[in-house]
Amino acid sequence: MSTVSLRLNKKDDTLIRKYAELHNMDLSTFIRQAVIEKIEEEYDLTLFNKVWEEEKDQERISHEDVKKELGL
Numbered sequence: 001m002s003t004v005s006l007r008l009n010k011k012d013d014t015l016i017r018k019y020a021e022l023h024n025m026d027l028s029t030f031i032r033q034a035v036i037e038k039i040e041e042e043y044d045l046t047l048f049n050k051v052w053e054e055e056k057d058q059e060r061i062s063h064e065d066v067k068k069e070l071g072l
Contacts, residue, residue: 016030
């Protein structure tokens with residue numbers, strides 16, 4: 001397992017520690033989780049944008065039209 005150092009000013013340090021404490025998490029777990037979530041969000045957004053660009057010119061069918069076609 002590796003170790004990462006993080007330099008924080010007093011205000012940020014207090015904020016992060018209090019937030020982790022408020023959510024009953026140790027500091028290491030909270031920081032790891034926050035970083036992983038940030039990476040996942042960026043990946044999801046990148047994937048969404050890719051799919052959007054690939055499919056933006058395709059014909060769309062509204063929910064109402066689908067319901068009509070299915071007789072609902």
